[in-house]
Amino acid sequence: MDIKHVGVVGCGLMGSGIAEVSARSGYQVTISEATQEILDRGLGNLRNSLERGVKASKLSAEDRDVTLGRIKGTTDFGDFKDCDIVVEAITENLPLKKEIFARLDDAVKPGAILSSNTSCLSVMDMAAATKRPDRVVGTHFFNPVPVMKLLEVIKTIASAQEIVDKAKTFGESLGKTVIIAPDAPGFVVNRLLVPYLIDAVRMLEAGVATMKEIDHGMVLGCAHPMGPLTLLDLVGIDTTLFIADAMFEDFKDAKFAAPPLMRKMVVAGRWGRKTGKGFYEYSK
Numbered sequence: 001m002d003i004k005h006v007g008v009v010g011c012g013l014m015g016s017g018i019a020e021v022s023a024r025s026g027y028q029v030t031i032s033e034a035t036q037e038i039l040d041r042g043l044g045n046l047r048n049s050l051e052r053g054v055k056a057s058k059l060s061a062e063d064r065d066v067t068l069g070r071i072k073g074t075t076d077f078g079d080f081k082d083c084d085i086v087v088e089a090i091t092e093n094l095p096l097k098k099e100i101f102a103r104l105d106d107a108v109k110p111g112a113i114l115s116s117n118t119s120c121l122s123v124m125d126m127a128a129a130t131k132r133p134d135r136v137v138g139t140h141f142f143n144p145v146p147v148m149k150l151l152e153v154i155k156t157i158a159s160a161q162e163i164v165d166k167a168k169t170f171g172e173s174l175g176k177t178v179i180i181a182p183d184a185p186g187f188v189v190n191r192l193l194v195p196y197l198i199d200a201v202r203m204l205e206a207g208v209a210t211m212k213e214i215d216h217g218m219v220l221g222c223a224h225p226m227g228p229l230t231l232l233d234l235v236g237i238d239t240t241l242f243i244a245d246a247m248f249e250d251f252k253d254a255k256f257a258a259p260p261l262m263r264k265m266v267v268a269g270r271w272g273r274k275t276g277k278g279f280y281e282y283s284k
Contacts, residue, residue, distance in 0.1 A: 002107060003085050003113075003166065005030070005084050006028070006030075006084070006085055006087070007029075007108070009100055010033065010091075011031050011041075011046075011073065012042060012091075013045075014089045014143060014145060015031060015087075015089035016046040018117065018141055019031045020049055020050065020067070020146055024059075024272050025071065028181070029070055030072045030080060031043075031071065031074070032225065033073070035075065036075055039073045039074075043073050045093050046071070046173060047068065051070065053146075065242045077277060080107045081108060083112055084106055085115060086113070087139055088157065094126075097126050097165060098129040099129070099262055103144050104130070112135070113167065114132065115123055115167060116154075117138075118138060118140065119139055120185055120187070120243040121181045122183060122185075122244075123136065123154045124156040124157060127156055127159075134159060134160040135160065136156065137155060138183065139152075139154065140181075141173065143235070149176055150189070151171040151174070152179055152181045152189060153168050153179070153181065155183065156186055157168050182258070184273050185247040190243055194200070204229065204261070213228050213282055214228065215227020215228065215230050222225070232272060233273050235272070236271050236272050237272050237278050239271075241258050241262050242264070244257070245258065246258050
């Protein structure tokens with residue numbers, strides 16, 4: 001079965017980005033949200049993203065309009081019935097994701113592929129909520145989806161190789177470089193990235209160096225596009241703490257144990273760019 005119609009559950013930052021790159025690549029897209037109000041807000045952000053592409057001369061006005069014409073918003077899971085692949089892109093809440101997968105299993109046709117955009121949770125746990133675990137994989141996109149070139153396809157112990165191959169081909173059709181990752185906490189990227197980010201916070205907490213010294217060291221000394229504390233603010237300190245806790249729960253390895261400063265910042269609402277203040281301030 002060729003993939004022609006893509007479903008996306010969740011029209012937040014990641015979901016709208018997945019919908020955008022899919023529609024720009026020629027796929028029909030159905031994207032859902034829990035309420036019409038949230039859906040309208042997400043579709044508005046998607047339109048704004050395309051408009052920025054037009055203003056930057058990366059996209060023609062005609063291509064923008066054609067792309068928007070391929071996207072249908074819905075609050076009804078029944079509208080996923082004709083999709084060939086559905087990507088779940090909701091918040092990192094495993095019980096809620098399992099509920100979504102059970103509902104999708106009933107809503108979509110038998111041959112459809114189900115996937116999750118999770119960055120750290122067990123894809124096998126989600127697959128077990130369906131009657132088609134062999135047709136379930138992870139598809140971990142990176143933020144912002146229209147810009148970042150990597151896609152991790154997560155293979156569980158139940159995933160059929162044919163489905164993994166189809167997911168890889170789908171990702172490549174979106175212009176992504178695809179790596180196949182095991183269904184283990186953090187997969188490939190976050191298993192390397194999270195300890196690095198945590199160590200940067202530990203250094204700051206211990207007074208080893210200032211924020212700017214840590215960030216300048218990695219940007220100018222290692223040619224990273226941004227320093228670890230700036231990256232934490234971009235990803236979200238709350239999001240990174242959630243991932244670190246999930247990985248520590250599975251591995252019981254101290255390198256995944258978040259330092260007290262991260263927890264205090266999350267409690268204080270200093271989550272990074274999304275709240276206007278993290279390690280740096282963004283109110284201006």
